Every structure is written in C-alpha cells, then in structure tokens.
Amino acid sequence: MTTTAPSALRVRPRIWIGLAIWVGYLALVFTIQVSTGIPYDEWGDSAGNLFFGGGLSLIIATVLLAITTSLLGWWRPALFERERSRHRWPIFVPILAATAVVMNLAGTDWASYSGAFLAASVALLLVxxxxxxxxxxLLVVALRSSLHEGWVWFISSALFGLGHLINIALGAPDGGTVIQVLSAFLGGTIFYILRRTTGSLIWAMVLHGLWDFSVFATGVGTPADLVYLANVVYLTAGFLALAVVAFVIRGAHERADAAASPADPSRW
Structure with a gap:
C-alpha cells in the first residue's frame, strides 16, 4: 500500500478538466512547433533543429503544466496511487520495455553525436x-472522478495514442504516424501498468523519457542490428501489456469520491 501525506485538492476533479488539459497541451506543443517552421522529419538534421523543433515546446510545456497542476492542487493524486495494485507481477512488462531501452542505447552510433547535438537531444527527456x-x-485524476478504472486505463491510453496524430500536420508521413499511434496506445498501457504496480507515476515518467530519447538516438548515424531487435522486444511488451492489464485494474480503489469537499485533505 502506498502511503501519502495529506494534500488538499483545490479544484474538484472533473472529466472536462482533464480533457481540456489534454487538448490544451496538444494545441500548445503544435503551435510552438509549427511556429519554428522546422518539419518533423528534419529535427534530426542539426542540434538547432532538434532544440527549436522539439525541445523548446517541451520546456515551455513543462513550466505551464507545473503551474496548472499547482493551481489545481492535483500533484499528489497525479503522481501517486492511493494503493498499489494487489498484483505486482505484471511489472515484468515495463521491465521488458526497459530492456528494449538498454538495447537501443547499446546499439546507438554514439560516435556520430556531436556535443551540441547530444545536449539538444537531452531536452527530449522532458517528454x-x-x-x-x-x-x-492529470487526465487519469479527472477520469477517476466518474469512471470505472477500466475506462480510465482505456481512455487515457487511447488519447495518448491519438495525440500523436498532430505529427502528420508537423510533416510526419501518414502511414508511419498511424503505426506510431497504435504503438503509443500499447506504450501507454505499459506506463499505466508501471504506475499501478509501483504506486507512482514517476517511474513511468522516467521510462517514457528514456524510451523516446533512445528511439531518437538510434536515428543518428548507423545503428547496430541490436536496435531492430529492441523494437521487437518493445512491441512484444506492448502486446503483453494488453494481456495482463486487467490484473492491475482489478480491485482498484482510486475513483475520486464526488461527495468529498474539494478542500478535504483526507482524500489523499
């Protein structure tokens, strides 16, 4: 069981708030990235392209999300579960995904990285x-105000996948983006399992950031064959996540009590 210190929710969770934050985040990132004039498929051409094309929007979004979460008073429920999943063994799925990260990093052509390019790519960890x-x-907190945990997993993972469709408008190929959307849904399920089994979103943040960084890193220079195997391992982890996610959903008691006062510290 995860123990957390009391923290008042300044704003009572509602589904529309979570959806508004989701839409607002996508609109913000899209607007900043479009304004740079750097197409998605040219981010890897230089350190400057990478920083202004991808990193800048993440830095600004990080600041604004921190302010938003503080104003809502949702830090604790956003980052921590009331109780970890009774079934801890599904954590083998994110461990398998972490193995794919290590394989990507091991297969990266690090000799092709310049210092400036490496510094710019580190900003991608903010994703x-x-x-x-x-x-x-935040979206999970909002969905839990009214929905069963099964819907919380599905909707949050589906919206995470669909959010990647904006890459088409940024210059990414249609077919590749559709595959990315499906892969992101599987990845979202992996990260959800990691949240439930550890009781904290922080580990999911770390794994997510390292995965995206490792994927980008393999696109620099000539990667080793190990990278192609890493993609298979990650995809396998995603399908296994679908097979076992019900075990971490079962028995979840994370739904917010609509009758509680928004300033009631006993809720968390």
Missing part, C-alpha cells in the same frame, strides 16, 4: 514528464 503528467497524471 516523459509532460506526456505522462498530462495523460497518466
């Missing part, structure tokens, strides 16, 4: 904080 806080943090 773990921003996308997890939005999708499996």
């Amino acid at each position: 773990g904080f921003t996308e997890e806080l939005v999708n499996r943090g």
